[in-house]
Amino acid sequence: MEIQDLNQEIRSKYFKRMEDQTPHSFSASWSGEDLLYSGIGNAIYVILPTPGCAWALSKSGGCTMCSYIADSPLKNIPSEELVDIFRKELARFSIQPKTVVKIFVSGSFLNPEEIHAEARDKILTILNDIEAVEEVVVESRPEYVNREVLEDCCRHIPDKIFEISMGLESSSDEIKKNRINKGFLNEEFERAVLLIKELKNDYKITSKAYLFVKPILTSEKEAIEDAVTSAQYAEKVGVDRISFCPATIHKGTLMELLWRRGSYQPPWIWSIMEIIRRTRKSLKIPIIMDTSGFGSRRGPYNCKKCNKKLKSSIIRSNLDQSIPEEFECKCKYKWEADLDYSHISRSNVNITDRIS
Ligand code: SF4
Ligand SMILES: [Zn+2]
Numbered sequence: 001m002e003i004q005d006l007n008q009e010i011r012s013k014y015f016k017r018m019e020d021q022t023p024h025s026f027s028a029s030w031s032g033e034d035l036l037y038s039g040i041g042n043a044i045y046v047i048l049p050t051p052g053c054a055w056a057l058s059k060s061g062g063c064t065m066c067s068y069i070a071d072s073p074l075k076n077i078p079s080e081e082l083v084d085i086f087r088k089e090l091a092r093f094s095i096q097p098k099t100v101v102k103i104f105v106s107g108s109f110l111n112p113e114e115i116h117a118e119a120r121d122k123i124l125t126i127l128n129d130i131e132a133v134e135e136v137v138v139e140s141r142p143e144y145v146n147r148e149v150l151e152d153c154c155r156h157i158p159d160k161i162f163e164i165s166m167g168l169e170s171s172s173d174e175i176k177k178n179r180i181n182k183g184f185l186n187e188e189f190e191r192a193v194l195l196i197k198e199l200k201n202d203y204k205i206t207s208k209a210y211l212f213v214k215p216i217l218t219s220e221k222e223a224i225e226d227a228v229t230s231a232q233y234a235e236k237v238g239v240d241r242i243s244f245c246p247a248t249i250h251k252g253t254l255m256e257l258l259w260r261r262g263s264y265q266p267p268w269i270w271s272i273m274e275i276i277r278r279t280r281k282s283l284k285i286p287i288i289m290d291t292s293g294f295g296s297r298r299g300p301y302n303c304k305k306c307n308k309k310l311k312s313s314i315i316r317s318n319l320d321q322s323i324p325e326e327f328e329c330k331c332k333y334k335w336e337a338d339l340d341y342s343h344i345s346r347s348n349v350n351i352t353d354r355i356s
Pocket of ligand 2: 302303304305306307329330331332
């Protein structure tokens with residue numbers, strides 16, 4: 001498959017440029033305000049080093065927009081060392097009541113090849129023992145979501161809401177296969193969500209879908225429609241929350257290659273506003289819009305006059321789940337032109353240059 005060959009070629013060049021660093025240098029943590037199931041609270045984000053996402057390291061080369069393996073030391077980390085790194089990152093914060101801890105492993109927390117069961121269980125036990133922690137969120141591809149692993153996790157974190165976030169990206173199997181190279185279809189995602197739903201009888205377990213906004217080879221208009229349809233689908237399947245991830249250009253990806261050659265552009269922030277408006281009106285579950293990279297050269301972009309204002313209004317609306325107020329700026333007519341014509345001209349970049 002051509003897309004996988006290209007992916008692999010790009011990855012291998014990138015791997016060669018990576019330097020040998022210690023596992024600890026790949027970990028990071030930060031905190032901020034966030035929306036929990038019980039309302040507004042605090043979030044602590046921890047990135048842990050792992051051998052890397054198994055899908056990205058396979059012959060497939062991984063997803064076309066993702067560079068997370070560049071954040072991984074690409075070697076096995078002994079469980080004891082990983083737990084020690086986790087403790088040190090967590091110790092940086094004074095944990096306030098109403099806290100969610102989000103663990104990012106640049107891959108699948110539930111894949112024992114990426115995070116050994118021993119380390120996984122210890123990390124969950126540490127979090128279960130902290131009273132102020134209300135929720136713990138991890139990420140996984142759906143193929144690692146099975147009864148045995150979930151029950152094992154839940155037994156180690158019985159007192160907290162334990163959420164499995166899965167990168168569905170799009171409800172279109174065609175988009176997942178040919179534009180994202182996701183490596184699984186809706187069927188696999190549905191199986192995983194249904195299993196989590198079944199386990200709700202015994203544990204405080206929930207599921208979340210990540211949806212990607214504007215994959216490669218996708219026009220502005222199609223990106224909006226796909227995002228809205230995918231959110232409706234995910235709610236119908238039974239996820240408890242949705243998190244949209246608008247495209248930003250990661251280094252060492254097929255998306256970056258197309259962007260450099262003028263064949264791809266991240267979405268307008270106007271499109272993001274439209275997605276929020278339409279999904280918050282039609283869905284009942286919480287919807288979060290990730291704003292990282294907004295207003296930067298590699299991220300969603302409008303114009304210098306309105307980028308910051310819109311980003312702040314989206315961040316506010318994530319916390320209270322409101323629909324952001326109508327907003328006008330001169331750059332809006334360019335976005336409207338893109339919406340009207342980019343799918344006709346079959347272009348994935350803007351017809352007009354963006355205002356700088
Ligand atoms: S998006 Fe997730 S599954 Fe895809 S390559 Fe990145 S870490 Fe792996
Ligand atoms: Zn503007």
